[in-house]
Amino acid sequence: MLLLICPYCGVAAEETELAPGGEAHLKRFGPGSSDAEFEAYLFARKNPKGVHFERWRHAYGCGKWFLAARCTATLEVFGTYPAQTSGPPDDIIDRIKARRPDWKGFA
Amino acid sequence: MKRYSLFAIAREALTHHQGWERAWRSPAPKPGYDVVIIGAGGHGLATAYYLGRNHGIRNVAILEKGWLGGGNTGRNTTIIRSNYLQDPSAAIYEKSRSLYETLSQDLNFNVMFSPRGVMMLAQTHHEVRGYLRTAHANALQGVVTEFISPARVKELCPILNIDGPRYPVLGALWQPRGGTGRHDAVAWGYARACSAMGMDIIQQCEVTGVRSENGKVTGVETTKGHIGTGKLGIVVAGHSGQVAQMAGFRLPVESMALQALVSEPIKPCMDVVVMANTVHGYMSQSDKGEMVIGGGTDGFNNYTQRGSFQHIEETLRALIETFPMLSRLKMLRQWGGIVDMTGDRSPIISKTPLGNCFINCGWGTGGFKAIPGSGWAMAELIAKGEPSPLAAAFDMGRFREGRFIDESVAAGVAH
Numbered sequence: 101m102l103l104l105i106c107p108y109c110g111v112a113a114e115e116t117e118l119a120p121g122g123e124a125h126l127k128r129f130g131p132g133s134s135d136a137e138f139e140a141y142l143f144a145r146k147n148p149k150g151v152h153f154e155r156w157r158h159a160y161g162c163g164k165w166f167l168a169a170r171c172t173a174t175l176e177v178f179g180t181y182p183a184q185t186s187g188p189p190d191d192i193i194d195r196i197k198a199r200r201p202d203w204k205g206f207a
Numbered sequence: 208m209k210r211y212s213l214f215a216i217a218r219e220a221l222t223h224h225q226g227w228e229r230a231w232r233s234p235a236p237k238p239g240y241d242v243v244i245i246g247a248g249g250h251g252l253a254t255a256y257y258l259g260r261n262h263g264i265r266n267v268a269i270l271e272k273g274w275l276g277g278g279n280t281g282r283n284t285t286i287i288r289s290n291y292l293q294d295p296s297a298a299i300y301e302k303s304r305s306l307y308e309t310l311s312q313d314l315n316f317n318v319m320f321s322p323r324g325v326m327m328l329a330q331t332h333h334e335v336r337g338y339l340r341t342a343h344a345n346a347l348q349g350v351v352t353e354f355i356s357p358a359r360v361k362e363l364c365p366i367l368n369i370d371g372p373r374y375p376v377l378g379a380l381w382q383p384r385g386g387t388g389r390h391d392a393v394a395w396g397y398a399r400a401c402s403a404m405g406m407d408i409i410q411q412c413e414v415t416g417v418r419s420e421n422g423k424v425t426g427v428e429t430t431k432g433h434i435g436t437g438k439l440g441i442v443v444a445g446h447s448g449q450v451a452q453m454a455g456f457r458l459p460v461e462s463m464a465l466q467a468l469v470s471e472p473i474k475p476c477m478d479v480v481v482m483a484n485t486v487h488g489y490m491s492q493s494d495k496g497e498m499v500i501g502g503g504t505d506g507f508n509n510y511t512q513r514g515s516f517q518h519i520e521e522t523l524r525a526l527i528e529t530f531p532m533l534s535r536l537k538m539l540r541q542w543g544g545i546v547d548m549t550g551d552r553s554p555i556i557s558k559t560p561l562g563n564c565f566i567n568c569g570w571g572t573g574g575f576k577a578i579p580g581s582g583w584a585m586a587e588l589i590a591k592g593e594p595s596p597l598a599a600a601f602d603m604g605r606f607r608e609g610r611f612i613d614e615s616v617a618a619g620v621a622h
């Protein structure tokens with residue numbers, strides 16, 4: 101079972117307390133955007149086999165949305181961080197690079 | 208290829224069964240092919256088979272990173288049905304189901320298609336309305352289904368508790384010619400037939416890169432070296448995102464774990480397939496006597512072929528309510544596969560941004576039943592470069608244009 105530390109309330113939450121929310125840091129498009137931009141926002145996903153940034157909600161805890169960096173090939177968790185950001189924080193990036201020297205970086 | 212027959216068994220009996228030949232060859236890759244298919248699961252093998260049989264294209268290689276049929280094709284719970292709501296779905300799944308009827312004869316390999324009947328329980332009024340609607344749609348589509356009463360449900364499956372405290376059975380959508388098949392045999396049967404046509408199935412050969420020039424694929428990099436190709440078919444289910452990335456495009460697909468489990472074998476007690484979508488569990492009994500059980504996917508991206516234990520608990524909790532006799536059974540084995548879930552939960556059979564590269568994916572939790580029909584349609588797309596009416600609605604462009612084939616809303620659950 102996955103254990104993720106909620107960056108808001110600090111609880112080491114078990115998977116049963118959490119609700120997954122899919123890929124993080126998606127660029128949101130609104131009225132006036134092109135079909136291609138809407139498609140990218142709504143449907144196109146990186147879906148990598150490896151480092152993945154994703155949204156979770158501490159649904160049966162404090163209820164807050166937060167973000168996690170996790171490896172989809174091994175289930176290793178690199179860290180969690182608050183959702184009020186448009187990209188992963190430096191300390192998380194450093195931790196991933198230390199553990200995955202081949203990683204191409206966040207793009 | 209020596210044909211399997213009663214006569215062959217008699218002949219081999221006389222020579223102590225020393226004369227059986229290997230079902231397929233294990234050749235080294237040639238420098239190039241007319242068509243390369245990535246992925247020797249059911250869909251990839253069926254694509255190759257119908258390329259040869261329907262379109263006369265036989266200079267074909269099927270590349271497989273593990274062993275053939277070792278992906279989802281060898282990990283599913285083998286339910287075959289075609290009682291979908293939307294017209295494009297009903298068309299391709301019914302084509303597939305009808306091909307299953309004669310697949311053993313076509314392939315000269317017993318795929319053990321068992322049209323024992325599939326029952327989808329209606330346990331809420333919403334589901335009753337939904338399945339009545341599906342039954343009417345199926346009548347128009349020429350798919351034989353029927354909405355049956357709780358009494359008939361009990362008659363067809365006596366071990367079912369129709370008066371459950373939470374979700375009593377209010378009826379069911381019944382497809383009498385749905386059923387099960389032997390998943391490994393489907394892969395093996397297609398593989399043997401492909402090999403007999405002179406196609407090369409190359410196992411332990413992982414594709415690691417896609418080479419292209421001027422918007423066209425020229426070949427693939429593999430763990431067994433470069434292999435050139437005139438056309439490329441990507442048929443890798445859970446790994447579609449990864450291979451698409453090699454080819455330079457993105458898909459509306461996410462990969463997740465779906466688990467299944469089997470009980471200890473018991474005497475025959477159930478000769479239909481039952482799906483209970485409200486409580487999220489389904490079950491059939493294998494010829495060996497095991498109860499074959501499945502449920503829903505995990506919710507997060509995952510490539511590990513193992514899922515979270517709480518989903519097994521949820522599935523069993525749901526099924527014990529529906530089948531109280533299960534509570535005394537021991538569960539023997541559990542496993543997972545990586546399923547490719549699209550944005551509208553319907554599959555993709557499509558051209559790609561690369562002119563001579565085609566993709567077949569997104570069958571998610573329900574593509575075993577679709578293997579023959581999907582291979583049929585994908586072969587036509589690769590051979591002609593344009594989709595047949597069977598495949599046209601499943602192109603990737605639908606996500607840009609909003610032409611969804613929304614079976615997830617229709618069914619509430621896949622399979």
Ligand SMILES: Cc1cc2nc3c(=O)[nH]c(=O)nc-3n(C[C@H](O)[C@H](O)[C@H](O)COP(=O)(O)OP(=O)(O)OC[C@H]3O[C@@H](n4cnc5c(N)ncnc54)[C@H](O)[C@@H]3O)c2cc1C
Pocket residue numbers: 245246247248249250251270271272273274275276277278279280281282283284285286287412413414415442443444445446450465466467501542543544545546570571572573574575576577622
């Ligand atoms: C637990 C479970 C239960 C299911 N139950 C049902 C059911 O009851 N009924 C139903 O209809 N469907 C069911 N399904 C879905 C069904 O199994 C799949 O939709 C179907 O098998 C997909 O077949 P495929 O050939 O596309 O994929 P796969 O069989 O997964 O084949 C893809 C192949 O591609 C190979 N590959 C991947 N990447 C590469 C690479 N880079 N190079 C070379 N090869 C590569 C893989 O090794 C694999 O063998 C279930 C699935 C699971 C996991």
Ligand SMILES: [Zn+2]
Pocket residue numbers: 106107108109110111158161162163164
């Ligand atoms: Zn919290």
